[in-house]
Amino acid sequence: MRLSLFGGLLPFKPREAGRDLLAGVTLASMNIPQVLGYTRIAAMPVVTGLYTVLLPLVAFAIFGSSRHLVVAADSATAAIFSSSLSNMAEPGSPEYVGLVAVVALLTAGLLLLARLFKLGFLANFLSRTVLVGFLTGVGFQVGVAMIGDMLGIETPANLTYRKVGELFENARQFELETSGLSLLVVSAILLGRRFAPRFPVALVAVVGMIAASAKLHLEARIAVIGPVPGGLPSIAFPEASFTQILALLPVAASCFVMIIAQSAATARVYAVRHREVVDENADILGLSAANAAAALSGAFVVNGSPTQTAMAESAGARSQITQLAFAAVVALVLMFLTEPLQYLPRCVLASIVFTIAIGMIDAKALRSILAESRGEFYLAIFTAAAVVFIGVEEGILLAIGLSLIRHVKHSYNPHTQVLAPSETGRWAPAPAKPGIETEPGLIVYRFGADLFYANEERFVTEVRALLDHAPTKIRWFVIDAGAVTDLDYSAAASIRSLLEDLSASGVQIAFGRVSSYLRSDMDRHGVTAAVGERWIFPTLHEALAATKKGAEVNIPALG
Structure with a gap:
């Protein structure tokens, strides 16, 4: 000292x-x-x-x-x-x-x-x-x-x-x-x-x-x-x-x-x-x-x-x-x-x-x-x-x-959003409610807190609800992880299970805006191996560009 x-x-x-x-x-x-x-x-x-x-x-x-x-x-x-x-x-x-x-x-x-x-x-x-x-x-x-x-x-x-x-x-x-x-x-x-x-x-x-x-x-x-x-x-x-x-x-x-x-x-x-x-x-x-x-x-x-x-x-x-x-x-x-x-x-x-x-x-x-x-x-x-x-x-x-x-209440029940078309034609954040999508075949989802044992169920349940009630068959689900800096063991286990289920149903998940801290947690907990290293990106635009290469998805400017 x-x-x-x-x-x-x-x-x-x-x-x-x-x-x-x-x-x-x-x-x-x-x-x-x-x-x-x-x-x-x-x-x-x-x-x-x-x-x-x-x-x-x-x-x-x-x-x-x-x-x-x-x-x-x-x-x-x-x-x-x-x-x-x-x-x-x-x-x-x-x-x-x-x-x-x-x-x-x-x-x-x-x-x-x-x-x-x-x-x-x-x-x-x-x-x-x-x-x-x-x-x-x-x-x-x-x-x-x-x-x-x-x-x-x-x-x-x-x-x-x-x-x-x-x-x-x-x-x-x-x-x-x-x-x-x-x-x-x-x-x-x-x-x-x-x-x-x-x-x-x-x-x-x-x-x-x-x-x-x-x-x-x-x-x-x-x-x-x-x-x-x-x-x-x-x-x-x-x-x-x-x-x-x-x-x-x-x-x-x-x-x-x-x-x-x-x-x-x-x-x-x-x-x-x-x-x-x-x-x-x-x-x-x-x-x-x-x-x-x-x-x-x-x-x-x-x-x-x-x-x-x-x-x-x-x-x-x-x-x-x-x-x-x-x-x-x-x-x-x-x-x-x-x-x-x-x-x-x-x-x-x-x-x-x-x-x-x-x-x-x-x-x-x-x-x-x-x-x-x-x-x-x-x-x-x-x-x-x-x-x-x-x-x-x-x-x-x-x-x-x-x-x-x-x-804990704020972390347990954070703000979540989906990028959706606005009146101007641009994508703009909207509350994550079942029935909303970003583009046909694509959902861009943002979770507004670190992922840990108390909110993992909220995350998994909301992702499933968005996919189950989407107006079209979703092929790409992009997670904007800009607000997520930490991932614990319990949440990682739930995410791996979710990835396995979605892969079986033909949905590919990609992670955008992944910080070095989050990437370290994903590597340690096996999430990187489960999703595939090529589907983890430091920016959201790179994640969206990767989905465009895999399918014809129109990506307008973000609002």
């Missing part, structure tokens, strides 16, 4: 360093309230949110490649592990914190394996459609989880639909002062997001509420987060039993898939936008190092955040210097400014998280999916519902499964 360090920092451009440093300070002012809020989703001590943007940022800046990707706490991964670990230990307890660190370390290990064995392609199994649905479900789940703190109502249940029930059952606990403060913060952040997106409204809200709470002694009437330990994090290796590691591996695997999918997509978008080259393998290594740093410093799983990366770019960031400046600001906060955090009302933190949850529900993307594909829209909604009613970890596994099923 070739190791290339500081890819996100080099080449160093002194003229841009000052702008990147200022962008880092701006990013810190906008994101510190958010990372504090993510601890509510993760069910972790508040200070651990600051830990996620300290050593992990430095680790990614050293080992990563992207100049723009911001690695930090993330609501999706936080929801994944918190929903699972809350059944194994009391949220926020030392045991729970230890298990969270083990999940981060296991995630780092899986990312390292992905780098070593180049498994980054696994992210492609999570389609954009189900990713939108998954994040929508997480946003809804997180939003509902925060409403209790925003209204002063206890909702201890883990599942979202049970939390909704508890909101109604415990409605008498409703606190007017807490609710009014929450409404004020949510309104201010949403209005700021709409009219002044670069202004740190959340930071102003946090500082203002801390000052008001300390001055007016609001802790007597409103729940506050309480003492927050100061100082830099201590470094310790997380420990767990073998049984616990086995139980945590599926949780880490779910975080791994989400990290790969989101981080790779985000880094790619900004590399294209700025005409830069990004090394995805280096980024995977950087993410592994970042999660290892999180585990060793008492934080939780970190991810390449699309929202925070967008914030960094809007602040003027053009290299990882911005993230290093962000980490430096966080170090100063940890050393000198944690004491005032104890006065922060819990409802303010919950309100910040609530606005984050709203942002995760991408209504614009859902409308776009609905406009283009109703079936994919239902898939996204089903994924969101699974997250809400079943669970986050189960939801992401289901999302991967649905993505795979959707892919």
Whole structure:
């Protein structure tokens, strides 16, 4: 494995360093309230949110490649592990914190394996459609989880639909002062997001509420987060039993898939936008190092955040210097400014998280999916519902499964066509339906996917139906194999059997547009020997010319 360090920092451009440093300070002012809020989703001590943007940022800046990707706490991964670990230990307890660190370390290990064995392609199994649905479900789940703190109502249940029930059952606990403060913060952040997106409204809200709470002694009437330990994090290796590691591996695997999918997509978008080259393998290594740093410093799983990366770019960031400046600001906060955090009302933190949850529900993307594909829209909604009613970890596994099923469905039932005479007299592709032919005695057939065990029957059945219902006696059947790049053992056996039957009935099959990859499979599986090497051609025109030599077949220009 070739190791290339500081890819996100080099080449160093002194003229841009000052702008990147200022962008880092701006990013810190906008994101510190958010990372504090993510601890509510993760069910972790508040200070651990600051830990996620300290050593992990430095680790990614050293080992990563992207100049723009911001690695930090993330609501999706936080929801994944918190929903699972809350059944194994009391949220926020030392045991729970230890298990969270083990999940981060296991995630780092899986990312390292992905780098070593180049498994980054696994992210492609999570389609954009189900990713939108998954994040929508997480946003809804997180939003509902925060409403209790925003209204002063206890909702201890883990599942979202049970939390909704508890909101109604415990409605008498409703606190007017807490609710009014929450409404004020949510309104201010949403209005700021709409009219002044670069202004740190959340930071102003946090500082203002801390000052008001300390001055007016609001802790007597409103729940506050309480003492927050100061100082830099201590470094310790997380420990767990073998049984616990086995139980945590599926949780880490779910975080791994989400990290790969989101981080790779985000880094790619900004590399294209700025005409830069990004090394995805280096980024995977950087993410592994970042999660290892999180585990060793008492934080939780970190991810390449699309929202925070967008914030960094809007602040003027053009290299990882911005993230290093962000980490430096966080170090100063940890050393000198944690004491005032104890006065922060819990409802303010919950309100910040609530606005984050709203942002995760991408209504614009859902409308776009609905406009283009109703079936994919239902898939996204089903994924969101699974997250809400079943669970986050189960939801992401289901999302991967649905993505795979959707892919297999397309391969199992691909588009197939026959070249047929059009109104202009040219040959043009038409749906492959029984009763259609290209010319008397000739059918040119196109199969739109690789041939494998799942679709071999579809291929054979359709070829037979086209021959059985052709208007004339078919002598030549040309297969346009331009979309076929792979042929497995099962499909090859079916094709050999088909060739034998058609040869006995006087039909000659020819293959056109055969790639070198397909030809290799045909040779290995005995299809070349069965059809005859002289009936396999690299282009469709050569295949058609060969049929013309064997019989008088008129070949007009292709439409």
